[in-house]
Amino acid sequence: MKAQIEATPALHPNHGLRSTPIASVMVTCADIDTITGLLTLREREPFMLYATSKIQDVLKANPIFEVLAPDVVQRKTLTLHEPIDLIDVNGHALGLTIELFSVPGKIPLYLEAAVADPAAQSQGEGTVGARISDGAGTEFFFIPGCASMTDELADRLRGAKLVLFDGTVYTDDEMIKKGVGQKTGQRMGHMSLTGDNPRLATIPAFAPLDVARKVLIHINNTNPVLLDDSPERAAVNAAGWEVSFDGMEIVL
Amino acid sequence: MKAQIEATPALHPNHGLRSTPIASVMVTCADIDTITGLLTLREREPFMLYATSKIQDVLKANPIFEVLAPDVVQRKTLTLHEPIDLIDVNGHALGLTIELFSVPGKIPLYLEAAVADPAAQSQGEGTVGARISDGAGTEFFFIPGCASMTDELADRLRGAKLVLFDGTVYTDDEMIKKGVGQKTGQRMGHMSLTGDNPRLATIPAFAPLDVARKVLIHINNTNPVLLDDSPERAAVNAAGWEVSFDGMEIVL
Numbered sequence: 001m002k003a004q005i006e007a008t009p010a011l012h013p014n015h016g017l018r019s020t021p022i023a024s025v026m027v028t029c030a031d032i033d034t035i036t037g038l039l040t041l042r043e044r045e046p047f048m049l050y051a052t053s054k055i056q057d058v059l060k061a062n063p064i065f066e067v068l069a070p071d072v073v074q075r076k077t078l079t080l081h082e083p084i085d086l087i088d089v090n091g092h093a094l095g096l097t098i099e100l101f102s103v104p105g106k107i108p109l110y111l112e113a114a115v116a117d118p119a120a121q122s123q124g125e126g127t128v129g130a131r132i133s134d135g136a137g138t139e140f141f142f143i144p145g146c147a148s149m150t151d152e153l154a155d156r157l158r159g160a161k162l163v164l165f166d167g168t169v170y171t172d173d174e175m176i177k178k179g180v181g182q183k184t185g186q187r188m189g190h191m192s193l194t195g196d197n198p199r200l201a202t203i204p205a206f207a208p209l210d211v212a213r214k215v216l217i218h219i220n221n222t223n224p225v226l227l228d229d230s231p232e233r234a235a236v237n238a239a240g241w242e243v244s245f246d247g248m249e250i251v252l
Numbered sequence: 253m254k255a256q257i258e259a260t261p262a263l264h265p266n267h268g269l270r271s272t273p274i275a276s277v278m279v280t281c282a283d284i285d286t287i288t289g290l291l292t293l294r295e296r297e298p299f300m301l302y303a304t305s306k307i308q309d310v311l312k313a314n315p316i317f318e319v320l321a322p323d324v325v326q327r328k329t330l331t332l333h334e335p336i337d338l339i340d341v342n343g344h345a346l347g348l349t350i351e352l353f354s355v356p357g358k359i360p361l362y363l364e365a366a367v368a369d370p371a372a373q374s375q376g377e378g379t380v381g382a383r384i385s386d387g388a389g390t391e392f393f394f395i396p397g398c399a400s401m402t403d404e405l406a407d408r409l410r411g412a413k414l415v416l417f418d419g420t421v422y423t424d425d426e427m428i429k430k431g432v433g434q435k436t437g438q439r440m441g442h443m444s445l446t447g448d449n450p451r452l453a454t455i456p457a458f459a460p461l462d463v464a465r466k467v468l469i470h471i472n473n474t475n476p477v478l479l480d481d482s483p484e485r486a487a488v489n490a491a492g493w494e495v496s497f498d499g500m501e502i503v504l
Contacts, residue, residue: 062314067362110319
C-alpha cells in the first residue's frame with residue numbers, strides 16, 4: 001500500500017512553497033477535531049473534499065469553510081456502500097478505492113442544541129468508517145469514532161489485515177474520574193477500550209474477530225495508553241493492539 | 253500593567269486540569285486566523301467573548317462556534333468608541349478598560365463571494381483596533397490588521413506609550429515575488445512595513461507620530477523581519493520597531 005501511494009506523483013508536494021502532498025481529504029464526521037483542520041488547508045492548493053451528504057451539509061451550513069474556495073477545492077458527496085476510485089482535482093486516479101459505511105455515533109457537540117436528545121446515538125451518514133483498498137486485494141479499515149460494536153460491523157471487520165480504530169478512552173468514566181469533564185466516553189459517542197459489555201468495550205469486542213493488525217487512533221489525552229510505560233499500554237499491547245504515534249508509517 | 257494583570261486572580265488557571273488563565277477574549281475581525289482559535293477553547297471553561305456586532309454576527313452565522321456553549325461562554329457585543337470595563341463571566345472586574353475603534357480593513361476571505369467588490373476596503377465594525385488601559389493612565393493600542401493610516405488613526409496614536417501593530421508584510425508584493433500567493437498586502441487588507449506611500453507603509457506612517465514603543469504583531473511567514481539576522485530586521489529595529497515573539501512579555 002505504501003509503495004502504491006509513493007508511486008502516485010499527485011501525492012507529492014511538487015511545486016512551490018505552500019503546496020502539500022494532500023490530493024484528497026475524506027472526513028468521517030463533523031466533529032470539531034475532524035473538520036477544523038480543513039481551515040488550515042486554505043492556501044489555494046487544490047484537493048478533493050470527500051464526505052457523506054450529511055457531513056457536507058454541516059460544512060455548507062458554516063460559511064467559514066468557504067475559505068476553501070470552490071474554484072480550488074472540489075467537494076464531492078459520497079454515498080454509503082458505494083465504493084469509488086479516489087481522484088485528484090485534475091481527475092487523475094490516486095490508485096485507491098474507498099467505501100464508506102455507517103457506524104454508531106452521535107451528533108456533533110455544537111449541534112446538540114437542535115435535537116431533543118443530544119445523548120442519543122444513531123447510525124447513518126453522520127459518523128462513518130472507511131474501507132480503503134488498492135484495488136488489488138490489499139485493504140484496511142479506518143474508523144476513528146465508533147459508539148458500539150454492532151453485528152454488522154463485526155462481520156465487516158472479521159479477518160481484516162488492518163484496522164485503525166477509535167481509541168478515545170481506556171475506561172468509560174475516565175474523564176470524570178480525572179476531573180477534566182462531566183462526560184463518559186459513551187456520552188461522547190465512543191466505545192472505551194475496556195469494560196464489561198463487549199458491545200461497548202473495544203478490546204473484548206475485537207477479541208473474536210481475528211484482525212491481523214489493530215492500531216488505536218483518535219486517542220484522548222486522558223487515555224493512559226499514551227504513556228509508553230503505563231500498565232494500560234502493556235495491557236493493550238498484550239491484547240494485540242498498537243498505539244499510533246505522530247509520523248507512524250504502515251506498510252501492507 | 254503586568255502587575256495589574258497578575259494581581260487579578262480570575263486570570264489564573266486556578267482549578268482543574270483543563271482550566272486556562274483566559275477570563276475574556278476580544279476578537280478584532282472575523283478572519284480565519286483571528287477566530288479559529290476559539291474552537292480550541294471548547295473545554296467548558298468560562299470566558300467572556302467580546303466583539304463588535306458585525307463580528308458577533310459572523311460567529312452566529314457559523315454553528316460550529318456553538319461548541320462554546322452559551323451556558324459557559326458569554327458573548328458580549330461592544331459598540332465602537334464606548335469604553336467598557338472588562339469582566340469575567342462572574343462579573344468580577346479584570347482591572348482593564350477597553351475601547352474599540354474602526355480601522356480600514358476588508359471583508360474576510362471566506363465571505364468575499366457575497367460582495368460585489370471583494371477587494372474593496374472599508375472602515376466600520378468589521379476590522380477594529382483596541383485601546384486597552386488600566387484606568388489609571390497606563391494604556392496601549394492593539395491593532396493586528398490595518399489597511400491604511402488615516403488622519404483619524406494617526407491622531408489617535410500620536411504620542412502613545414505603546415502600539416502593537418499589523419506587521420503582515422514587509423513589501424506589498426512579497427507574497428507574489430516569493431511565489432506563495434497571488435495577492436498583495438493591500439488586497440488582503442494590510443499595510444506593508446515599507447513603501448512609497450506613507451498612508452500605506454507602516455514605517456513611514458509612524459515616523460512622525462512620536463510613539464514611545466512600537467511592536468510588530470500579526471507577521472506573515474513571508475516577512476523577512478522574522479529572521480533575526482536579516483537586513484530587514486535591522487532596518488525595522490533602526491526605525492524604532494520591535495518584532496514580537498512567542499512568550500514576549502511587556503511591562504508598562
